[in-house]
Amino acid sequence: MKKKIVVISGANLFGGGTLSILKDCLHYANENLCNEYEVYALIHNAKDFVGYANIKFLEFREVRKSYFNRLYYEYWYYKRLSTELQPYLWLSMNDMSSNVYAERRAVYCHNPTPFKKLVLSDIWNQTQVFFFTLFYKFLYRINIRKNNYVIVQQNWLRIAFSKMFKLDLQKIIVSPPKVISKIELSEANKVGRITKTFFFPTYPRPFKNIAVIGEAVKILNAEGFNDFSVLITVDGSENQYAATIVKNYDHLAQMKFLGLISREEVFNLYQDVDYLIFPSTLETWGLPITEFKLFNKPILLSDLEYAHETLGDYHAAAFFDPENPKSLVYLMSEILKGKYEFESHKSIPIKGPLANNWKELFTILLE
Structure with missing residues (x-):
């Protein structure tokens, strides 16, 4: 009997948390779906995907060269491809609801940009972000109601998608990302190190709010705190x-700009540093928060709805106002003085449909 075909489309994903989630999805599919289904993965560069022997990869190097290319593939080329493959499930992992033929269709929505509250000053201060926000609202809207399911990572996003695009809440799956890591950690080297080290792994986008850390470090320096590092x-x-x-804050000795590093290097730094700082003002999840919890170390994070939902149950958390550097300064200064006592945090209950792992998610999508 011929196997049904599952297509996992992610050719637009190239780095950061979105690529990690795609790889985790493919890891599950490779290990658990391929006996029953023929799985195709649409990716940008095959060299980024090693160890998925049971999956058939289709490489699309042209997709990311321009937005015109992205629109062409999502709304024209993939339609032709779907007629050839005749998939049972087409799962788009890159926000856009592809124009395809499939018995079942689903889209995984990573980008929270459409839900950013725009103000008039953004036209001058963050011109690209302003128009990108409007553009992404348009992209999300195309074909979204043709999906059997829309997948988001948090409950606040489920509610936001339902309101913005008039979607039935029962068609929106909340699927919090889980960390699947086969990374071998190098032995941490903390011998003789006294300096407190804070870490923020990120891809640079305005809503990542790196400036609040830079401003906080400036104030800490002015107050006489120098014996610490922020990576x-x-x-x-x-x-x-x-x-x-980098131009604004590279002169600060405590600010260490590492450049983009591999996921393996990120995990090794998780092991070596003392604290995670997560100052982002907008996230669908905030994967480093989940990853860093594996190491049972304190986390400083934005006092926003996404951060509370992502953190869940945890024993050592501190929240700060991401728009106010002095709020972060207070936490860091108390930590550096050895006076701050981190608090425990409780998870927020979420109603279904809820998928706590890839098995539960694919059970819903394929049923």
Whole structure:
């Protein structure tokens, strides 16, 4: 009997948490779906995907060269491909609801940009972000109601999608990401190190709010706090936002700009540092929060709805106002003085449909 076909489309994903989630999805599919289904993965570069022997990869190098290419593939080329493959399930992992033929269709929505509250000053201060927010609202809207399911990572997003796009809440699955890691950690080297180290792994985008850390470090320096380090995974070469951040804060001795690093290197730094700082003002999840919890170390994070939902049950948390550097300064200064006592945090109940892992998610999608 011929196997049904599952297509997992992710050719637009190239880095950060979205690529990690795609790889985790493919890891599950490779290990658990391929006996019953023929699984195809649409990806940008095959060299980024090693160890998925049971999956058939289709490489699309042209997709990310321009938004015109992205629209062409999602709304024209993939339609032709779907007529050839005749998939049972087409799962788009990159926000856009592909124009395809399939018995079942689903879209995984990573990007929270459409739900950013725009103000008039954004036109001048964050021109690209302003128009990108409007553009992404348009992209999300195309074909979204043709999906059997829309997948989001948090309950606040489920409610936001339902309101913005008039979707039935029962057609929106909340699927919190889980960390699947076969990474072998190197032995941490903390011998003789007294300096407190804070870490923010990120890809540079304005809503990542790196500036609040830089401003906090400035104030801490002025108050006489110098014996600490903040590691950030940008170096200024990534984009204009990163260049501006490095230009504004590279003179601060405590700010260490590492550049983009591999996931393995990120996990090794999780093991070595003392604290995670997560100042982002907008997230669908905030994967480093989940990853860092594996190491049972304190986390400083934005006092926003997404952060509370992502953190869930945890024993050592501190929240700060992401728009106010002095709020972060207070936490860091108390930590550096050895006076701060981190608090425990409780998870927020979520109603179904809920998928707590890839098995539960694919059970819903394929039923």
